[in-house]
Amino acid sequence: xxxxxxxxxxxxxxxxxxxxxxxxxxxxxxxxxxxxxxxxxxxxxxxxxxxxxxxxxxxxxxxxxxxxxxxxxxxxxxxxxxxxxxxxxxxxxxxxxxxxxxxxxxxxxxxxxxxxxxxxxxxxxxxxxxxxxxxxxxxxxxxxxxxxxxxxxxxxxxxxxxxxxxxxxxxxxxxxxxxxxxxxxxxxxxxxxxxxxxxxxxxxxxxxxxxxxxxxxxxxxxxxxxxxxxxxxxxxxxxxxxxxxxxxxxxxxxxxxxxxxxxxxxxxxxxxxxxxxxxxxxxxxxxxxxxx
Amino acid sequence: xxxxxxxxxxxxxxxxxxxxxxxxxxxxxxxxxxxxxxxxxxxxxxxxxxxxxxxxxxxxxxxxxxxxxxxxxxxxxxxxxxxxxxxxxxxxxxxxxxxxxxxxxxxxxxxxxxxxxxxxxxxxxxxxxxxxxxxxxxxxxxxxxxxxxxxxxxxxxxxxxxxxxxxxxxxxxxxxxxxxxxxxxxxxxxxxxxxxxxxxxxxxxxxxxxxxxxxxxxxxxxxxxxxxxxxxxxxxxxxxxxxxxxxxx
Numbered sequence: 216x217x218x219x220x221x222x223x224x225x226x227x228x229x230x231x232x233x234x235x236x237x238x239x240x241x242x243x244x245x246x247x248x249x250x251x252x253x254x255x256x257x258x259x260x261x262x263x264x265x266x267x268x269x270x271x272x273x274x275x276x277x278x279x280x281x282x283x284x285x286x287x288x289x290x291x292x293x294x295x296x297x298x299x300x301x302x303x304x305x306x307x308x309x310x311x312x313x314x315x316x317x318x319x320x321x322x323x324x325x326x327x328x329x330x331x332x333x334x335x336x337x338x339x340x341x342x343x344x345x346x347x348x349x350x351x352x353x354x355x356x357x358x359x360x361x362x363x364x365x366x367x368x369x370x371x372x373x374x375x376x377x378x379x380x381x382x383x384x385x386x387x388x389x390x391x392x393x394x395x396x397x398x399x400x401x402x403x404x405x406x407x408x409x410x411x412x413x414x415x416x417x418x419x420x421x422x423x424x425x426x427x428x429x430x431x432x433x434x435x436x437x438x439x440x441x442x443x444x445x446x447x448x449x450x451x452x453x454x455x456x457x458x459x460x461x462x463x464x465x466x467x468x469x470x471x472x473x474x475x476x477x478x479x480x481x482x483x484x485x486x487x488x489x490x491x492x493x494x495x496x497x498x499x500x501x502x503x504x505x506x507x
Numbered sequence: 508x509x510x511x512x513x514x515x516x517x518x519x520x521x522x523x524x525x526x527x528x529x530x531x532x533x534x535x536x537x538x539x540x541x542x543x544x545x546x547x548x549x550x551x552x553x554x555x556x557x558x559x560x561x562x563x564x565x566x567x568x569x570x571x572x573x574x575x576x577x578x579x580x581x582x583x584x585x586x587x588x589x590x591x592x593x594x595x596x597x598x599x600x601x602x603x604x605x606x607x608x609x610x611x612x613x614x615x616x617x618x619x620x621x622x623x624x625x626x627x628x629x630x631x632x633x634x635x636x637x638x639x640x641x642x643x644x645x646x647x648x649x650x651x652x653x654x655x656x657x658x659x660x661x662x663x664x665x666x667x668x669x670x671x672x673x674x675x676x677x678x679x680x681x682x683x684x685x686x687x688x689x690x691x692x693x694x695x696x697x698x699x700x701x702x703x704x705x706x707x708x709x710x711x712x713x714x715x716x717x718x719x720x721x722x723x724x725x726x727x728x729x730x731x732x733x734x735x736x737x738x739x740x741x742x743x744x745x746x747x748x749x750x751x752x753x754x755x756x
Contacts, residue, residue, distance in 0.1 A: 379605060382598065382605060383606060383609055385597075385598060385602075386595045386598060389595045389597055389598065390593055390595055392557065392589075392593065393589065393593035393594070394595075395578060395581075396555065396557075396577065396581065396587050397606045397609045397610060397659070398578045398582055398609050398659070399606070399609055400576075400578050
């Protein structure tokens with residue numbers, strides 16, 4: 216592999232890593248607030264992409280498609296929590312996790328019935344002329360995807376660290392009963408978290424659709440990769456989730472270059488298994504995983 | 508001010524409070540003493556709304572509280588300092604205090620003024636404001652738990668075993684602070700196993716056994732009561748059959 220090829224693979228890895236990172240952030244935020252692993256997270260990304268495409272086909276400008284898709288998927292995510300997860304509160308976390316798996320099948324089937332079996336594209340936000348970085352090239356949409364990931368991660372970090380409501384959500388994750396005794400509504404925190412993760416997933420879906428098309432079945436793999444990234448970084452740790460996402464994307468891309476494109480998906484899961492065997496708490500070793 | 512009428516509460520099918528009556532006047536400190544399992548903590552949880560009543564009523568200045576959610580009770584400024592402190596361990600001291608102000612973030616005295624007051628009462632919290640709450644000593648954690656409650660500008664402070672696990676000298680300091688707060692007008696309901704220090708602080712005391720109030724008197728009256736002395740201070744007297752291991756510390 217030449218240096219130029221290496222650079223090209225790294226850039227490609229950063230692009231897919233951005234989407235994995237945003238999906239992993241969704242996993243980790245829901246897990247922190249509720250201890251639930253939301254296996255419908257990948258389908259939220261898919262729904263975001265499909266929604267963006269539909270709105271564009273209806274003649275809306277791209278910025279409106281983006282906002283519309285984010286809003287719709289945030290509502291869908293809250294609806295899933297209200298209908299499939301909340302009624303199972305007394306049945307335990309495992310039952311709720313299984314409910315998210317069920318929800319993912321429903322979303323996938325519904326998407327197939329609504330949008331058909333073929334993957335669809337969304338036009339790039341700002342043209343298709345490749346930009347040279349050294350001797351490697353990227354399409355402008357890549358910059359949008361990477362830029363969005365950085366903006367989302369910085370905004371979430373500021374929100375969770377600096378705002379009172381963000382601190383309240385972290386408090387809820389640590390000790391829900393003590394949080395209630397401060398007047399913090401746990402219900403609202405859960406609803407807000409599902410809305411936020413739905414919105415982040417949808418934003419990722421709309422951003423990636425111009426690069427890799429979007430179809431009803433894309434959510435499963437995106438979800439599994441996001442879960443692998445979240446586990447790699449340390450479930451419950453948003454910074455770890457982002458690092459895990461980028462690391463997974465880059466290793467996957469290099470694996471394609473060194474081994475074969477056929478093993479692309481297998482590489483992610485070999486990494487997931489290695490992490491689970493060797494460092495179950497993930498690279499960032501989030502304390503929250505072992506708090507019980 | 509606070510009025511409990513024939514309150515009953517159960518965990519599943521097991522009733523743990525069997526019809527309690529209690530009235531708390533403004534500016535008063537009432538202490539509830541009793542053995543482990545007497546229902547003292549459940550009583551506080553029932554007032555806070557964490558445990559729902561199966562009968563009876565709780566009212567604050569005539570407004571029913573037992574139909575409200577925990578968050579709504581907190582917004583009426585009935586603030587609980589829970590057993591075992593229940594701090595947000597990974598969050599800093601400053602963040603814990605900020606969350607204390609959550610229910611009154613847009614009302615009352617400015618939050619910065621409240622923070623100044625808490626730091627004046629507990630200067631050690633100011634020194635450690637950037638430190639994770641879980642790394643504080645037991646005494647500092649109790650100070651933080653009380654400080655966090657004060658950030659909500661309570662009308663009634665509900666304290667569940669504030670002396671638990673603390674060295675006697677720390678307990679003395681904390682109770683001295685509670686006395687100061689009461690002299691400034693703060694009403695308190697204090698649940699304690701350390702009957703002597705609790706009664707020395709309170710105006711009135713109640714003795715609970717097996718979910719019932721079995722004795723109610725002024726603190727001086729209870730301190731002088733031979734039965735209370737026998738059970739809770741380990742002094743020789745008639746003794747109450749079936750009393751637990753609550754006293755003697």
